[in-house]
Amino acid sequence: MLILAFESSCDETAVSVVRDGREVLSDAIASQADLHAIYGGVVPEIASRKHVEAVALLADQALREAGVSREEIDAVAVTYGPGLIGALLVGVSFAKSVAFALGKPLIPVHHLRGHIAANYIAFPELEPPFLALCISGGNTMLVDVRGYTDMEIVGATRDDAAGECFDKIARVLGLPYPGGKPMDDLARGGDDRAYALPRSHVADSELDMSFSGLKTAVVNLVHNAAQKGEAIDRPGLAASVAAAVSDELVPRTIAAARQLGRSTVVAAGGVAANSRIRADLERACRENGLRLYLPPLRLCGDNAAMIGAQAYYESQCSPYADMELNAYANLPI
Ligand code: KG4
Numbered sequence: 001m002l003i004l005a006f007e008s009s010c011d012e013t014a015v016s017v018v019r020d021g022r023e024v025l026s027d028a029i030a031s032q033a034d035l036h037a038i039y040g041g042v043v044p045e046i047a048s049r050k051h052v053e054a055v056a057l058l059a060d061q062a063l064r065e066a067g068v069s070r071e072e073i074d075a076v077a078v079t080y081g082p083g084l085i086g087a088l089l090v091g092v093s094f095a096k097s098v099a100f101a102l103g104k105p106l107i108p109v110h111h112l113r114g115h116i117a118a119n120y121i122a123f124p125e126l127e128p129p130f131l132a133l134c135i136s137g138g139n140t141m142l143v144d145v146r147g148y149t150d151m152e153i154v155g156a157t158r159d160d161a162a163g164e165c166f167d168k169i170a171r172v173l174g175l176p177y178p179g180g181k182p183m184d185d186l187a188r189g190g191d192d193r194a195y196a197l198p199r200s201h202v203a204d205s206e207l208d209m210s211f212s213g214l215k216t217a218v219v220n221l222v223h224n225a226a227q228k229g230e231a232i233d234r235p236g237l238a239a240s241v242a243a244a245v246s247d248e249l250v251p252r253t254i255a256a257a258r259q260l261g262r263s264t265v266v267a268a269g270g271v272a273a274n275s276r277i278r279a280d281l282e283r284a285c286r287e288n289g290l291r292l293y294l295p296p297l298r299l300c301g302d303n304a305a306m307i308g309a310q311a312y313y314e315s316q317c318s319p320y321a322d323m324e325l326n327a328y329a330n331l332p333i
Contacts, residue, residue, distance in 0.1 A: 001315065004062065004073045004098065005308030006055070008091030009083025009111045010137065011035075011042045012301070013054040017066035017073070018308030024121055025066035027305045030054040037177045041167070048086035055094045062304075070102055075320075077107040077311030079114060081331030082138065088327035096325060105320040107311040112139055112333055113151070115268040117310035118299040126293055131262040133253045135277070136269035137163035137178065140249075142207055142256045143333060145266070148313035151333050154256050155207025162245055163271045165211040169241055172222045173234060184274050187238035192276075194236025195221065197244040207256050209248050214241070242276035250280045254288050264291045273300040 002025075007014040011032040017025040032050045036042045063070065078095035081088060099106040116132045128150075132143040140162045142155035160168070163180055170179020175186070198217050200210035218241060225232050257265055265285055271277065278294055285292035299306065 001074045001312060002068060002072060003075050003077050003107070003308045003311050004059070005077040005109070005304040005311055006059075006091045006095045007079045007111075007114070007302055007304040007307045008051045008055065008087050009079045009081070010087060010302060011047050012303070013051045013058055014302060014304035015055070015058040015062040016304035016308045017062055017068055018305055018312065021117075021309045021312030022120055022124055024305040024308070025068065026062045027303055028058045028062040028065065029303055030058055033178060040171055040177050042084065044084045044086050047084055048090055051087055051090035055090060059094075059098070073102065073104055075105045075107055075311065075315060076102070077109050077307055079111045079307050080108040080325060081111065081328030083111055083329065085327060085329040088329070092325060092327045096323060100323065105315070106325060107314050108321045108325055109307045109310050109314060110331055110333055112136070112141070112143070112268070113149075113310045114306040116143065116145060116266065117313070118268060118295045118303070118306035119266050119293050120309045121305055122295050122299055123293050126264075126266070129262060130264035130266050131253065131257040131260060132266045132268055133249060133272070133281075134268045135162045135249065135271035137161060137167065139269070140209060140211070141333075142253060144256075144260050144262070149317040153333055154260065155205065155209065155252055157209045157211055158202060159210050159212035160215055162211060162249065163269070165215045165245060166241070166271065168215050169218045172219050173237070178270075180271060180274065183238050183241065184276070186235055187242045187276065188235070190233070190235030190237070190239030192239040192243040194233050195240040197240050199244060199247050207252050209252060211245070211248065214244050214248075239276075242274065245274075246277045246280045249277060250284050253281065254284050254290070257290055258288070263289075264293070266293045268295065268300075270301045273297045
């Protein structure tokens with residue numbers, strides 16, 4: 001089954017052609033990150049306008065690179081939530097028009113299900129059930145993936161997402177947006193014990209997380225140092241932040257896998273590119289006898305190949321969307 005997939009939930013416009021959920025024939029992406037960097041974060045209206053400009057050209061590119069004609073496509077897939085509503089609406093409207101014009105079925109895909117499915121592309125042998133750690137700019141959650149389309153959130157952040165925490169801290173350190181990668185680079189060679197940063201404890205939940213206390217602690221630390229004219233050990237602070245975020249995520253991931261009796265752990269989302277989190281997950285899974293799948297870096301961030309991958313499995317289990325399909329800023333997994 002050949003699927004033409006669209007992704008436009010944030011600041012990447014992406015179109016991909018995927019065969020049978022696993023084989024990526026093309027993966028065209030236009031990132032707007034440089035544009036939003038001027039403002040220190042994504043400006044929703046600018047994101048929507050850039051999607052409008054880019055989407056048709058990228059669709060053309062994706063088909064050309066895949067060597068596939070419009071008529072050969074079997075179905076059209078699109079991210080319909082969660083994300084920035086104006087940005088999502090561009091992808092949904094365009095995908096609906098393509099499906100309508102070609103007379104092909106339309107498959108709606110949840111953005112985070114897509115991030116998880118990025119692993120099906122990288123690892124042909126991977127199949128549910130497994131425990132997924134989904135860590136992106138807007139979401140942080142532990143998901144019990146019982147089947148390709150049967151999932152339950154078993155733990156989640158109570159406030160900020162892990163990526164948001166990295167991005168906000170990067171901003172006070174004067175690093176460019178999005179700050180996760182620059183923070184990761186800065187942390188290399190830094191002493192992760194340079195600063196004693198808080199670890200959260202969510203009173204009534206073993207698996208829920210919190211990042212706002214960490215973010216506020218670091219923002220205050222940087223501002224206090226500036227007021228007193230004290231220098232910051234920047235690599236040490238970046239390494240200490242990465243250790244604190246990882247300490248929030250990794251032990252809970254192991255605890256969730258144990259509680260659910262899962263023997264496989266999968267990471268997903270932009271923050272899954274973080275070198276400290278990857279190293280800690282590798283060590284913790286090895287020590288606990290768990291199989292770990294870490295997506296290659298190019299599949300961690302937003303892309304449409306992951307949407308095409310998940311769409312294939314959605315098409316096996318769920319009805320196609322009708323022409324009333326809408327976009328949703330918030331959407332349960
Ligand atoms: O999954 P993604 O591309 O978009 C969303 O769906 O949100 O994730 C973007 C997030 C941003 O917060 C970015 O700073 C973060 O992923 N990120 C990283 C790294 N690379 C990207 N965070 C930590 N370390 C990285 N190496």
